[in-house]
Amino acid sequence: MPTETLATLANKRILLGMTGGIAAYKCAELTRLLTKAGATVKVVMTAAATEFMTPLTMQALSGHKVHLDLLDADAEAGMGHIELARWPDLVLVAPASADFMARLASGQADDLLTTLLLATPAPVALAPAMNQGMWSKPGTQANLTTLREQGIHLFGPDSGIQACGDTGPGRMQEPEALAASCASLFPTNMLSGRHLLITGGPTREAIDPVRYISNHSSGKMAYALAEEAVLAGARVTLVSGPVNLAVPDRVSCLFVDSAQQMLAACEQVLDQQDMVDAFIGVAAVADYRVAQVSEQKIKKQDEEMVLRLVRNPDILATVAERQERPFMVGFAAETENLLAHAGNKVRRKKLDLIFANDASATFNSDAAAAVALWPMTGEDKLAQQSLGPATKSFLARQMLTLISERLLQREAND
Known part of the structure; x- marks a missing residue:
């Protein structure tokens, strides 16, 4: 299979769920391909x-511990099954038996995988x-319809x-086809091979050892961009001010x-060779800093x-x-005259693209909207495109597509 077919799998996290069936042997090759x-x-x-x-075979091939039990005392001390549920970019159940599909369609959660x-x-x-015969039964087909209505993909x-000697529908797809199907669910690695340098969060300008000047920036937009850029295939360096966010993997x-x-x-x-x-x-x-930072805490004296x-x-x-400047992208958080201020910033700072948004609506929020502005080739005008409103993660994907x-x-x- 050509490498390009699976290119979108780079950096992705796939949770492979295996149920009982002879086709489980194919999961060894599937894991190797992924x-x-x-x-x-x-x-x-x-x-x-x-x-x-x-489990030992699958652990050796995946390089990770195989998860078996819902009530694992060690894992559950930290709500391990919930953490595992949040981890993947995709969950693939292969093979998915008729019994498992029936339990999933009815909303059961009586083992680790269904949970x-x-x-x-x-x-x-x-x-x-x-x-x-099991595949063609009305009950199986009804479960299949239910699962599709829930948005579950069928490969x-x-x-x-078949292993039993019958001939007909019901064979699990071959590992190469399953890997390609997984890859098809992810957008093209539009930033594959790119190196992005992103700044995020506020800066703090010291007044004395215990006080500083800062602003309300949470860093959420920059961190969302960094996370989504990795998923789009980029290598990302994030320069971050003080925030209360975990660095994206x-x-x-x-x-x-x-x-x-x-x-x-x-x-x-920027000075590195890469x-x-x-x-x-x-x-x-911060546009300004204190001219003379006190070495000691300033004591309260005058009014x-x-x-x-x-x-x-x-x-x-x-x-x-x-x-040798990179492609320059700026952000403009304004409280008035949004487009005028952002357009002026594009020209004054010689930017290739800017995203303008309402400062009062975006700071510390999980959602946002923005207007993108960029110079039109050969013209003294700026093109513009509205993005969002959406979660900052989704907005980040729109921004990276435009970038x-x-x-x-x-x-x-x-």
Whole structure:
């Protein structure tokens, strides 16, 4: 199978659920194909599945512990089955027996695998495998209709000679076909091979050892972009101010406090030999810092206290002036005259693209909307496109699609 067919599996997390059936032997080759394509595979086996394949075999092939029991005392101390349900980008049940499909269609959760499928937010796919007579029964077909109505994907089954000697529909698809079907559920790796440098969160400008000037930025938009960019195939370096967020998996993160530290970290990354294709400045960088930071805590004395502030470096403008500059993406969080201020920022800082949004609606929120603006080739006008409102994760996908398109257009014009 050509490598390109499975390219979208790179960096993906696949939870492989195995039920009881002779077709379980095909899961060994399926796991090998998925991991070879760059996916991380974890395996959950029902008790019946272990009668056909050993957990040790699947552990050796996947490189991860095989999960067997719903009531695992060690795992459940940290609500392990819920954590496992949140982990994957896709859950594939292969083989999916007639009994398992019936229990899933009725909403049962009497073992680890059915419980995970009820709890997971990830897409679910089934690869049915059973005798042709079982497949054709009205009850099985009714369950199949129910599962499809629930949004579950069905891969197969194929027709042919079965282990019992019968011929007809019910054979589980071959591993190559199942791997390709998994890959088809993910969007094209539009950023494959790209290196993105993203800034996020607020900066903190010290007043004294215990006080600072900052803003309300949560960093959620930058972290969503970093996470979605990895899923789109990119290598991501995130330079983050102080936030209360976990670093997305597969993202390299540099933590900073001040604007000067953020610029220094960005320049460190840009000066490395590995080229940065796009710089995405999401961080809410403080425009000013205190001119003289006190070495000791300032004590309360007078009714008034005056702080002298000086301008911080403009990170976007500084990076845009580099001789070999990356594709420049800015963000404009405004409280008034949104498009006018954002358009001025594009021209003044020589940006290739900007996303403008309402500051009062986006800070600390899990959802947002934005307007994208970019220079039109050969014209003194800006094109624009509205994005959202949507969750910041979904909005990030829309933004990255536009970034990929504009980046390819700029490269075509160079």
